[in-house]
Amino acid sequence: EADIYQTPRYLVIGTGKKITLECSQTMGHDKMYWYQQDPGMELHLIHYSYGVNSTEKGDLSSESTVSRIRTEHFPLTLESARPSHTSQYLCASSELARDWYEQYFGPGTRLTVT
């Protein structure tokens, strides 16, 4: 069982609210990721980090921001939620070198913006 946690699991929120999706892992992995997954669609990488104080934008443009102040914590923030942000958000982590291809995923946060 992967030790990566996401909270909340489900969130329904009104337009214009600021939200933070939490992601934590206890495996000591350097690399962490955020993906966006819509039903029947592929996972799209929106942010990743190679370690503390390192953040990069992924392949899919996103209005969200991330921070990496601690190795185990990689929160995602939306300053002003919109209905177009409705989606499932998956957090993952992996080792930087060995077995980099094995990403451990959290259970996801299903966000609905009304």
Place this chain on the structure above:
Amino acid sequence: QKEVEQDPGPLSVPEGAIVSLNCTYSNSAFQYFMWYRQYSRKGPELLMYTYSSGNKEDGRFTAQVDKSSKYISLFIRDSQPSDSATYLCALSGGTSYGKLTFGQGTILTVHP
């Protein structure tokens, strides 16, 4: 054109059937090929990993890569109801090394 194409299904088979799941890709730089399995309301988990061309077997699962055709497959023998899940192919390599490009997933249901 998407870099990775995967038939979304859904695919419904009886228990004990052989299942074939497939992806095609366009980026010839991809060298690392993975299959992830995602159960309902869970995150994906790594099922198989293959580097370059060839076959790899793990129990009832066989991953096959044909780089000349840019085609990868996952075969499940003696399928079980517990195999019911979404199967996603994931590829990496070239300028995308270290990052995974996912297919959209194939929904598989195995009926008892």
